[in-house]
């Protein structure tokens with residue numbers, strides 16, 4: 001069975017890598033990788049391919065950045081041609097980025113089965129582009145691989161037939177389990193001159209936070225105040241860096257001694273810094289999950305999460321963008337010795353890819 005695994009944006013690589021490896025270990029499967037090129041900078045793409053042991057993609061579609069419509073359309077046009085050439089039996093898409101929905105739509109329309117890994121997550125906020133991508137991809141896919149219990153409830157409520165839904169756990173945690181020891185050998189803490197448990201790690205890239213200059217100004221304010229108390233490490237996504245530079249905030253940061261604005265980090269470098277952080281401040285989806293497994297407090301600067309199990313576990317907390325509240329919560333979390341419970345969410349155990357391949361083998 002020929003399987004095309006789609007990668008496009010940064011959070012896709014750590015989800016596809018364990019699955020690709022597992023498929024390679026089973027003689028019934030011929031896994032291929034198609035990279036749409038949604039993310040293209042070395043720090044957003046190549047470095048992840050290398051560290052996670054993914055092979056060079058079999059096809060690289062080079063679509064790059066554009067508006068949502070143009071980017072999604074460009075992926076669809078290029079992917080359709082690619083599918084005609086590769087003629088796979090199955091297309092696997094992961095997560096909720098534009099590449100996910102674009103490739104699922106193309107595959108289904110030319111009669112190739114689609115599997116969606118990380119199905120069923122819902123923030124119930126349709127102003128998030130990712131929410132639209134999730135809902136549509138789940139409607140298109142024949143195989144829905146679910147990572148947390150809320151996904152099962154959401155898909156059942158939306159009327160997805162139960163024989164299409166498979167609760168397999170979290171493939172991103174497979175990558176974390178595989179890589180954590182290697183990450184702990186890195187020297188990120190020395191590079192930034194910080195001590196374990198005593199710094200704040202920050203990531204921000206949601207359009208709702210960084211594309212709005214008022215919200216971005218509030219965030220900058222929060223980070224500058226926090227840095228008076230604890231070292232703050234802020235590896236900025238290219239979108240965020242651009243907005244900070246447009247508004248001149250990057251220069252403000254230069255005057256704050258303990259605020260380290262850096263380029264995006266590699267998977268292992270970031271994993272190490274997350275593992276050693278006192279608290280993580282973020283608007284990312286995946287980081288809410290990774291901190292849950294690492295037992296690191298995570299404050300999520302959003303009004304909703306599509307990953308409610310991370311809140312139930314006690315590591316993650318949704319925080320409104322109000323400086324006083326964020327700083328108060330940060331203070332409380334920095335004091336904490338142990339975040340969350342010792343029991344991970346079900347099937348977040350490093351074996352999700354194995355379960356997915358077991359399901360696919362029955363089909364093949």
Ligand code: UD1
Nearest residue numbers: 009010011038039040041044065096097098129130238239
């Ligand atoms: C995308 C995903 C988001 C995911 C994020 C992870 C969608 C709708 N959004 O958001 O869900 O959390 O990736 O990073 O798919 N850029 C570069 N170099 C790159 C890629 C992007 O400089 O390699 C810059 C470009 O200016 C681009 C901007 O970042 O316009 C945004 O990139 P885009 O892929 O459109 O969305 P992300 O914000 O990265």
